[in-house]
Structure formats: structure tokens, C-alpha cells
Amino acid sequence: MTQAALEFDRVSYTYPGGQQALRAVSLRVAPGERLGVLGPNGGGKSTLLKIALGLLTPDEGEVRVWGMSPHQARREGVVGYLAQRMEAALDFPLSARQVVEVGASRRLAPWRSPPRAMRERVDRSIELVGATSYADRPVGRLSGGQLQRVLIARAVACEPKILALDEPTVGVDAEGQRRFGELLTTLNRELNLTILLVSHDIRGVAAGCDRVACLSRTLHFHDAPEGLTPQVLAEVFSHEVGAAFGGEVHVDAHHAHECPGGHTHDAPGAARREEGGERAHD
Amino acid sequence: MRTIEYLLGPDAPMFLPGVLAGLAIALLCAPLSVLVVLKRMAFIGQGVSHAAFGGVGLAVLLGLAATQSFALIALFCVGSAWGIALASGRRALRADTVIGIFLVGAMALGALLVALRSQLVPGGATPPGWEQILFGSILEVGKADAALAWVMAGATLAALWWWRRPMLFWAFDETSAEAYGVRTGAMRFLLLTLLALAVVTAMKLAGVVLATALLVLPGATALRLSARLWPALGLSLLAALLGVMGGLVMSYELDLPPGACIVMTQVALFVGACVVGALRSNSKTEQPRTEKRA
Structure with missing residues (x-):
């Protein structure tokens, strides 16, 4: 198996106030892959990004960024970052x-x-x-x-080897999102950049991502966007709805590991782009 | 003109160190003030400069003369700058709250220590010279002070040049700078330390209360006139030099306190820059309208 660009292995994180943001999240991003992380507000997307950037340290689990710890990767300038606000x-x-x-x-x-x-x-x-x-x-x-x-x-x-974007299409209309998707495709094709895009908007994620990871504290889905079904989306976003009504939200933690495509599978498109990227660098 | 008389006449040795110190302070404050304005740290400057009251109070209690107590005051100012950086960096408290606490705390401490001195030494005179630290005096600036001001200016400019790249990144976009491996905490500490040292250096000429004005007004004036980095730094230097020199001339001619004169000259320059900036932006908005009509 080739070295992953980014690998989360059963990562959990709880904020000092006691609010758990991530629970046993495992995912693997192949070099040259474009992964969109989709989830409701407060679902842990930005936390995941901050952990990947080495700005937060997980309570449990391990994170590797091109084989390095996130802190080392940050010092080495492995990840380029576009902040949410x-x-x-x-x-x-x-x-x-x-x-x-x-x-x-x-x-x-x-x-x-x-x-x-x-x-x-x-x-x-x-x-x-x-x-x-x-x-x-x-x-x-x-x-x-x-x-x-x-x-x-x-x-x-x-x-950078990885470009991490936090909610880059917030407040952007459909045409703007399409153009933004094209830009990411260009960057990915020309520079073989691995792209990690975080959004609560499905259109923002679908525009130019090879795979989608649905996150709402736990990972609910991690596969090609075509596999996203209304049921998966309902399950992910029910967290938000449940929280809004103060209700107890039940999410099957095991689902993350049972999802089609599983987190250890590389997207077919990613391998293709990796080869293409090498040609581009040549 | 009194100015020429003072600077070229037999009393020149008494006045020249003040002028030389003024030039060094202008050089020192000009680049810092651009950063202070852009990072919205003017209130931090106030907090740091007012921390000097604590140092002054301790110096008075110990019976030290102003010349001996400068190191003590500098220690208070730098310590307060670091305290503000540490406390506000934890994000448990808002930066302005932390600064407000340091500001009033240091002033109260200074007042208490001075009162304690008068109780411990009944009828004892207050050590001479401490008023000058609060309000500034050109005549009290000696050769050693002028030399120290130039050393401080040189050190500050060298530090800013050495760390200019991460400093600029941090100043422009702090959140992203951290993600890109810039040591944002170190940048904050560095800038606050330089601010504290600049305040202490400027204090003897301009006084505690007015020293921070030199760290705000030149940058604010320059940024009214230019949206480009290097021209803004150049204009800031020009504003600082004009402010200090114009203020000193005003002080000599009208026999007024130099600190207040320097600050009023700086304020006048700022108002002038605002007028010029407004006229320029008006002419820019008028131009397209005219073109459209044509």
C-alpha cells in the first residue's frame, strides 16, 4: 500500500469544555486524492482539519501526514491552508x-x-x-x-503536498461553486495536490471531489460522491436536527467501518491522478 | 529664533542630546507604529506605557533617582507586555480586558508605593526627576540617553529586519500564519517587547502618558496616505521625524513641554493626512463619473 497523504486512525477529540467533537474517526486520503468532508455545523469538520494541521492534538488515536506527525508536517510546510473565516x-x-x-x-x-x-x-x-x-x-x-x-x-x-480548505464556498452561489470546483480540479491536475475540503454544503463538496467523508462526530460514510444516498445524508444531518431539538441522537458508531468503500480503500480516481501528477511534475 | 540660538549657541550641549534622542525615537517608532495601527495594538501601547507607573512607584519607594530607575521601569514595561501577551494569548480573557487590568493595576501600584514612601520617610522629599518620567523633559535628556536611544533604534530596526518575513505573515493573517508554521506566539512576544522598549526609550523625552502617541500617530498618518507597504513605512518615518522635530521647535520657541508639543504636531500631521486622503478619494470617485458623462 502506498503511503497515505493523510491518515486518521481512531482519532477522538474532546474540547476543554467537555464537548466531544470527534469519536474514533478513521480515514485515509491517498496522494493526489480530493476528499470532501461533509457534515453539519458542529459536526467536527473544522476540528478534524485543525488536527490534521497540528493546531489541535487528539486525545486518542494517531494522525499521520505524509508519514509525519501533524506538528512536524506543519513545520515542514506540508499542508497549505485556507481558513474558514x-x-x-x-x-x-x-x-x-x-x-x-x-x-x-x-x-x-x-x-x-x-x-x-x-x-x-x-x-x-x-x-x-x-x-x-x-x-x-x-x-x-x-x-x-x-x-x-x-x-x-x-x-x-x-x-504544500496537501491543500486544506475550510468551508471555502460558504455564501458562494452555484456558479461560483462550479468555478471553484474547476479551480480545485486544475490545481489537482497541474500540481498533483491532495485536497482536503471541509463543508456543510453538499454542493460545495460535490464540486470536484473524488470521495466524500460524512462526518458528524463519527464517520458515517467515506466513498465516492455517487454513493451518497438520502439515507446517509439524513443520518449525518440528523445530528444537527437532534441537537437543535435537544433530543438524544443515536448514531451507529460501527457504521463508519461498515460503509461502502471502507476507509482503507483508495478512490480509483486518486491512483489515476497520482500517475498523471507525476507526469505533470516531469 | 530661539531654536537656532539653543542649538548653535553656547547652550547647545544642553539641547543637542534631546534633538539626537528625538531623531532616534522617530526612527524607532516609525516602523513599529505602522504595525501597531495595523494590528490594532494602540491600547496595548497604553497598557505597557502605564505599567511604567509601577516602576516609577517602586523607584520612589527605594529612593532612586530617575536616571537610576530607568532599568526598573523598563523591567516593569517589558514584564507587563509579556503578561498581556501571555494572558490574552490563552483566550480565556479578551485582550482589551487584560490590558485594562494591567493599566489600572500598574497605576494603582505606583500611587500606593509613592504614598508608602511618604509614610515611611515622613517629610522626605520625593526623589528628584520622577515627574520627568511622567511628563518628559528635553533638558533632562543627556548624552547617555541619546546614545541609548540610538542603540535602541538600531536594535529595534535590526530585529524587525531579521524577522520581517514571519512578522509580516503573522501581522497580516495570524490564523493562517500558525497553520503555515509561523511561530505566532513568538511574533506577538517580539512585537510587544519592542513596543515596551520603545515606550521606555521615548518616555524621557515625551513622558509616560504621551510616549504611546509616538507609536500610533506616525503609522496612522502614513496609512491615511498610502495603501502600499514600503511607501507607508517611508511616510511613517517622515511623519515621525516631522512630528518630533516640529514638536521640539515648538517647545523651544514657545517654552512649552516637549512631549505635548511633539504629540500636537503629530496630531496636526494626522489631521492633514486625513484631509489629503479624503480629497484624494473624492477626486477618485469624481473621475469615473466625469468619464461616464463624457
């Missing part, structure tokens, strides 16, 4: 290009000026996300969609 200082006097440059050069020795290869990588990242026409515009004058593309360019310019 735009918390960047938009009045900051930086152009879109400078934002990408700041990300790409963050670990460059202070006495070194950015090498030519890095400058070219910045240009290519901007081009890849389609931000060339507004690259020299101050970030404060970009629209939400343009800024998102610039931040993805920043992530790409950091040369």
Missing part, C-alpha cells in the same frame, strides 16, 4: 502579489533575497488561480472571491 487584515498595505510572496518566503533566511525560482513560483501560482489581472492591486480592494484566489495562490506558492 477571513481573518486577514484587509487594510494591510500589501498587494495581492506581496501576500503570495510573504507566504512563499516566510522561512527564507533573513539575509537572503527571494531567489529567482521562488519569484517564478509566485508568478505561476498567481497565474494558476487566475489572479494575474489583479496581482498588483492592494488586498483591501479585492472582492471576496478574488481574495480567496489570492490566498489559494499563497498556499500553492508555499509548495
Whole structure:
């Protein structure tokens, strides 16, 4: 079996206040795969992402990011990240290009000026996300969609192996989601990037993902999007409904391991893209 | 003109150190103030500078002169900066609450220690010079202070240059910076330490209360005029230099306290920048309308 890009093995996490966010979640993401994590608000999606990024440490279980611990992977810059809420200082006097440059050069020795290869990588990242026409515009004058593309360019310019996106299509209309899906497909194809996309919106996940993991504290489903049935969705989102009515929600924890396709199976598309990606790098 | 008289006449050795210290303080505060404004840390500057009251109070209690107590004050300011960083970093308390607590706590401590001194040493005079720390005095700035200001300016600029890349990433997008492996906690500590040291350095000239103005106004003025990083830093330096020098000239000519004069000059520059910024944005909005009509 090839090394997984990301592997969760029976990971549990409970917040300091006692609220359990994840319970025995196991999943495996193959290199070059695009995994969409779908689930209700408060279902543990962002927690899963933060654990993968090494920002939270699980109570139980093990996480490997390209064979490394998440903390090590973070230090090595393995994962590029697009946060859920735009918390960047938009009045900051930086152009879109400078934002990408700041990300790409963050670990460059202070006495070194950015090498030519890095400058070219910045240009290519901007081009890849389609931000060339507004690259020299101050970030404060970009629209939400343009800024998102610039931040993805920043992530790409950091040369990550995995791109993690937290609710990137919140508030985006259907056309915007389609274009965003196309962008992810381009990044995946051109750079062989493994993509981990977290969303509570099924359209946001379905746009350009090879597999979908349904998460509501436990993993309910982990397979190709075609396998998503109304029953699975009802089960996942009943958590939210149940919580809203203060009712006791019963979820079969074993279902995660019985789901079609199982978490140890690689998506057929992922293996294909891995080969294609190697060609692209050549 | 009194200014020329003071700076070129026989009393020049008394006034020149103040001018030299002012130049160093402008150089020191200009880049920091851009970061302070962008990271919305002006209130932190207030908290850190007011922590000096605690140091002043302790110095008074120990009977130390102002010149001897600067290290003690610096220790209080840096300690408060770290305390604020630690307490607000845990997210159990909001940053402004933490700063408010440090601010009033340090002022109250200072007042208590000064009162304790007068009880312990009945009729004992307050050690000379501590008022200058609170309100600033150009005449009290000696050669050693000027040299210290230049050392501090050099050290601050060197630190900012050395950590400029992770610092910029952190300042622009703290949440993501952490995910990208930037040591965000270390960046916060670094900036707060530099702020504390800048406050202590500027204190002798401008006083505790007004020192933080130098860490806010030049950056705020520059950012009204430019949305580009390097021009904004350049404008901030220009505003700081004009503010300090203009304030000193005003102080010499009108025989007024230098701290207040420097701050008022800075405020005037800020108001001017606001007017220019507003006129420019008006002309930008007018232009497309005209084009459309044409």
C-alpha cells in the first residue's frame, strides 16, 4: 500500500469544555486524492482539519501526514491552508502579489533575497488561480472571491503536498461553486495536490471531489460522491436536527467501518491522478 | 529664533542630546507604529506605557533617582507586555480586558508605593526627576540617553529586519500564519517587547502618558496616505521625524513641554493626512463619473 497523504486512525477529540467533537474517526486520503468532508455545523469538520494541521492534538488515536506527525508536517510546510473565516487584515498595505510572496518566503533566511525560482513560483501560482489581472492591486480592494484566489495562490506558492480548505464556498452561489470546483480540479491536475475540503454544503463538496467523508462526530460514510444516498445524508444531518431539538441522537458508531468503500480503500480516481501528477511534475 | 540660538549657541550641549534622542525615537517608532495601527495594538501601547507607573512607584519607594530607575521601569514595561501577551494569548480573557487590568493595576501600584514612601520617610522629599518620567523633559535628556536611544533604534530596526518575513505573515493573517508554521506566539512576544522598549526609550523625552502617541500617530498618518507597504513605512518615518522635530521647535520657541508639543504636531500631521486622503478619494470617485458623462 502506498503511503497515505493523510491518515486518521481512531482519532477522538474532546474540547476543554467537555464537548466531544470527534469519536474514533478513521480515514485515509491517498496522494493526489480530493476528499470532501461533509457534515453539519458542529459536526467536527473544522476540528478534524485543525488536527490534521497540528493546531489541535487528539486525545486518542494517531494522525499521520505524509508519514509525519501533524506538528512536524506543519513545520515542514506540508499542508497549505485556507481558513474558514477571513481573518486577514484587509487594510494591510500589501498587494495581492506581496501576500503570495510573504507566504512563499516566510522561512527564507533573513539575509537572503527571494531567489529567482521562488519569484517564478509566485508568478505561476498567481497565474494558476487566475489572479494575474489583479496581482498588483492592494488586498483591501479585492472582492471576496478574488481574495480567496489570492490566498489559494499563497498556499500553492508555499509548495504544500496537501491543500486544506475550510468551508471555502460558504455564501458562494452555484456558479461560483462550479468555478471553484474547476479551480480545485486544475490545481489537482497541474500540481498533483491532495485536497482536503471541509463543508456543510453538499454542493460545495460535490464540486470536484473524488470521495466524500460524512462526518458528524463519527464517520458515517467515506466513498465516492455517487454513493451518497438520502439515507446517509439524513443520518449525518440528523445530528444537527437532534441537537437543535435537544433530543438524544443515536448514531451507529460501527457504521463508519461498515460503509461502502471502507476507509482503507483508495478512490480509483486518486491512483489515476497520482500517475498523471507525476507526469505533470516531469 | 530661539531654536537656532539653543542649538548653535553656547547652550547647545544642553539641547543637542534631546534633538539626537528625538531623531532616534522617530526612527524607532516609525516602523513599529505602522504595525501597531495595523494590528490594532494602540491600547496595548497604553497598557505597557502605564505599567511604567509601577516602576516609577517602586523607584520612589527605594529612593532612586530617575536616571537610576530607568532599568526598573523598563523591567516593569517589558514584564507587563509579556503578561498581556501571555494572558490574552490563552483566550480565556479578551485582550482589551487584560490590558485594562494591567493599566489600572500598574497605576494603582505606583500611587500606593509613592504614598508608602511618604509614610515611611515622613517629610522626605520625593526623589528628584520622577515627574520627568511622567511628563518628559528635553533638558533632562543627556548624552547617555541619546546614545541609548540610538542603540535602541538600531536594535529595534535590526530585529524587525531579521524577522520581517514571519512578522509580516503573522501581522497580516495570524490564523493562517500558525497553520503555515509561523511561530505566532513568538511574533506577538517580539512585537510587544519592542513596543515596551520603545515606550521606555521615548518616555524621557515625551513622558509616560504621551510616549504611546509616538507609536500610533506616525503609522496612522502614513496609512491615511498610502495603501502600499514600503511607501507607508517611508511616510511613517517622515511623519515621525516631522512630528518630533516640529514638536521640539515648538517647545523651544514657545517654552512649552516637549512631549505635548511633539504629540500636537503629530496630531496636526494626522489631521492633514486625513484631509489629503479624503480629497484624494473624492477626486477618485469624481473621475469615473466625469468619464461616464463624457
